[in-house]
Amino acid sequence: MWLIYALGGGWGHLTRAIALARVAQRDRPVLILTNSPYAEAAAGAAAVRALPPCATADRTRQEVIRAIGECRPECLIVDTFPRGIGGELAGILAGLAARKVLVARDLNPRYVAAARLREFVATHYDLVLVPGAGEGLHMGDRPAAFTTAPWLVRSAHEIPDRDRVRTLLRLTPDEEQCVLVCASGKPDELDWYGAVVRELLAAAPVRLIAAARPPQCPEECWVRYWPAMDLFACASVVVGGAGYNTVAECLAWDVPLVARAWPRAYDRQELRARSAGGRVTLVREPPEAARVALDRMRDHRRREPNFVTGAMEAAVRIASI
Amino acid sequence: MTPPLPPNWKCPRRVGFLFPHECRRTTPVGCPDCQNGQIDDPYYSRVDRYGYSRYDYYDDAYFFDFETSYEPDAPDAGSMDFTEADGADLAEPGGQFENDMTES
Numbered sequence: 001m002w003l004i005y006a007l008g009g010g011w012g013h014l015t016r017a018i019a020l021a022r023v024a025q026r027d028r029p030v031l032i033l034t035n036s037p038y039a040e041a042a043a044g045a046a047a048v049r050a051l052p053p054c055a056t057a058d059r060t061r062q063e064v065i066r067a068i069g070e071c072r073p074e075c076l077i078v079d080t081f082p083r084g085i086g087g088e089l090a091g092i093l094a095g096l097a098a099r100k101v102l103v104a105r106d107l108n109p110r111y112v113a114a115a116r117l118r119e120f121v122a123t124h125y126d127l128v129l130v131p132g133a134g135e136g137l138h139m140g141d142r143p144a145a146f147t148t149a150p151w152l153v154r155s156a157h158e159i160p161d162r163d164r165v166r167t168l169l170r171l172t173p174d175e176e177q178c179v180l181v182c183a184s185g186k187p188d189e190l191d192w193y194g195a196v197v198r199e200l201l202a203a204a205p206v207r208l209i210a211a212a213r214p215p216q217c218p219e220e221c222w223v224r225y226w227p228a229m230d231l232f233a234c235a236s237v238v239v240g241g242a243g244y245n246t247v248a249e250c251l252a253w254d255v256p257l258v259a260r261a262w263p264r265a266y267d268r269q270e271l272r273a274r275s276a277g278g279r280v281t282l283v284r285e286p287p288e289a290a291r292v293a294l295d296r297m298r299d300h301r302r303r304e305p306n307f308v309t310g311a312m313e314a315a316v317r318i319a320s321i
Numbered sequence: 322m323t324p325p326l327p328p329n330w331k332c333p334r335r336v337g338f339l340f341p342h343e344c345r346r347t348t349p350v351g352c353p354d355c356q357n358g359q360i361d362d363p364y365y366s367r368v369d370r371y372g373y374s375r376y377d378y379y380d381d382a383y384f385f386d387f388e389t390s391y392e393p394d395a396p397d398a399g400s401m402d403f404t405e406a407d408g409a410d411l412a413e414p415g416g417q418f419e420n421d422m423t424e425s
Contacts, residue, residue, distance in 0.1 A: 009423035035422055053423065060422045087419040110335065111418045186423075243425070265417075265424040 001029045002318070003073035003098075007051070007064065007085045011038055011184045012267070015227065015245045016103065016131060017079055019151040019311040021046035024318070033067050035060055037187075041211050041226055045153075061088035073098050075318060080105045080266070082121050093124040101127045101318050104136025104145070105244055108266050112138045127321050129314050132248055134275050146317055149310030150248035153227045156305035165234045168225060175205040177300060179293050180235035182228045182246055183210035185262055189241075190214040192260060192286060196239055197221055199290035204297060207231075229253065233305065236297035239289055242269035247276055252307040256281070256296040258289050336363055 002024055006017035014036040021030040022045060032048045039050035049071075051063045065088060068076065076098045083090040093100060102125045112118065121128060122142035130136035132150035139145060160168070171178060179200055183193035194214025200206040206221055208214070209231065213222040225231065229249040232238065240246040242259040244267070250257035257280045261270035273280040281296065283289040332344040336354040349358035356363075 007422060008425045010425050012425055055422070057420055057422050083419065085419065085422055085424065114418060265421060267425050 001031060001071060001073050002075045002077060003068065003071050004030065004032045005064070005068075005076065005078040005081075005084070005089070006032050006034045006036070007060070008036070008080065009053075009186060010036065010243065012105075012243050012245055013079045014038060014042060015153050016105070016151050017077075018042055018045045019153040019309055020077065020103075020314055022153070023309070023311045024315040027315075027319070031071060031073075033064065038211055038226075057086050061086045064088050065092060068092065068096070075099045075101065077101045077103060077318065078125075079103045080107065082117050082125065083115060087115075090120070099127070099318075099321050100125045101129060101321070102139070103151075103314075104128050104130050104139045106135050106266075106268055106272065107138055108268060109138055111266060118142070127317065129317060131244075131310060131314070134272070135244070146313075148313045148317070149308065150244075150252065151311040151314065152229065152248060152252055152307060152309040153245075154229055155308045155312075159233065159305045160230055162233050165231050169207050169223060169231055169234055170220070171205065171234060177234050177236040177297070178205035178207050179297055180228070180231060180238050181206060181208040182238055182240035183208055183214060184243065184246065185241050187212075189262060191216065193217070193239070195286035196289045196293075199286050200293065203290070203294055233303060236300060237293050239293050242273040242280065242282070243267065244272070247272055247280060251276060251279055253303055253305065254279070255303060256299065258283055258293045258296060260284065260289065334361070334363065 004017040004021060006013040014034050017032045017034065021032055024030050025046060030046060032046055034048060035051040035053050037053040039048050042048065049067055051060055055063065064084060076096065078089065078101070080103060082102050102121055118140045121139055125143055127143060128136070128139055128145035130145055130147040133147055169178060181193050181197055183190050190210065190212065191214055193208060193210065194216030197206055197208050197217045207223050208217045208221050209223050209225055209228040211224060213219065232249065232253040232255050235255050237256045237258060238250050239258045242261040247257065259273050259280050259282055261273050261282055270282065273282050281292050283292055326348060330347060332346040332349060334344045334355055335342065336344045344354065346352055349355050351357070354363040
């Protein structure tokens with residue numbers, strides 16, 4: 001069994017883990033260990049062992065160690081946090097009879113230095129996979145590190161056809177495309193996305209994709225669907241955060257992204273957005289986001305999916321160690 | 322103009338080009354790092370703020386001087402190099418990481 005450690009808030013770690021699991025589980029059992037509040041919403045895509053998202057740090061550490069002990073994985077794949085998000089892996093990796101793989105998303109360099117992560121990774125991991133150019137540059141080159149294409153939860157051939165997407169988005173016959181607001185991240189950030197929808201209502205067709213409807217978003221604009229990238233064929237512009245998945249998905253679809261870079265303890269969203277070669281426009285306030293989105297949505301060309309998830313190469317790399 | 326600061330205020334920024342640490346100044350006024358509070362993260366990208374960018378260049382004479390003064394009994398110079406680990410020791414990581422299991 002491969003066990004994917006995907007602890008951390010929001011959708012990011014879970015979605016990246018699902019992207020890998022969907023590919024890898026064709027050849028062996030794969031289990032995802034997560035404390036994301038969205039674990040249930042993603043059920044069916046992969047086997048998930050969900051830890052309570054609101055548990056204390058100590059309780060979560062204990063649950064993680066127990067889960068790893070019970071699963072006895074032949075391969076442990078750790079997303080983003082080499083020592084575990086609570087440092088709980090530091091004491092057990094050396095004694096764990098499993099191949100160890102780190103998925104090296106961007107990390108705050110202060111943390112990398114403070115926790116001596118380069119040394120730790122060189123000592124405890126067999127392979128480092130960088131899920132897209134620009135991520136994971138902080139980890140150095142020990143052990144062997146390979147950069148793959150971004151790990152998308154879909155490859156192009158899995159995307160629903162345009163008619164299906166129009167149905168899912170409830171677009172009317174005169175609405176060819178819409179502004180797609182992808183609300184993810186922390187619960188207290190949802191209001192920002194709702195405010196953006198409210199700003200856009202009178203000016204353009206707008207839909208908000210979220211697990212829960214923000215108060216300011218009208219019911220008729222809310223679509224509860226995952227993964228949002230299935231729907232990008234009918235998006236003239238996306239408004240979202242600048243987390244790993246939103247940025248990678250917009251770049252894959254070549255759809256403009258109007259992004260709010262949210263502060264995170266470990267992830268540097270603003271840096272990622274600024275490294276995206278002009279396809280991402282950073283904004284702060286909802287009126288600004290709406291104004292920029294209306295400006296960017298003038299590009300009405302029809303987009304066809306043309307991408308392959310980097311998770312396929314990742315699965316091959318992991319299987320080969 | 323710097324707004325009034327609350328009593329016992331300490332600067333929450335992190336400063337230090339080589340070894341980031343808590344600033345803890347009691348006022349940003351006159352601070353050479355944040356420049357009177359104008360810069361949120363003075364060493365965010367670790368690029369030099371003072372116009373000097375040739376940290377890796379040393380004149381050959383510098384190394385000749387080292388060779389002539391080399392003493393076999395002296396401690397290994399390599400062991401005195403600063404490393405990332407030294408930076409961590411001086412960085413006062415404190416409790417800001419690995420405590421919030423909902424972060425990203």
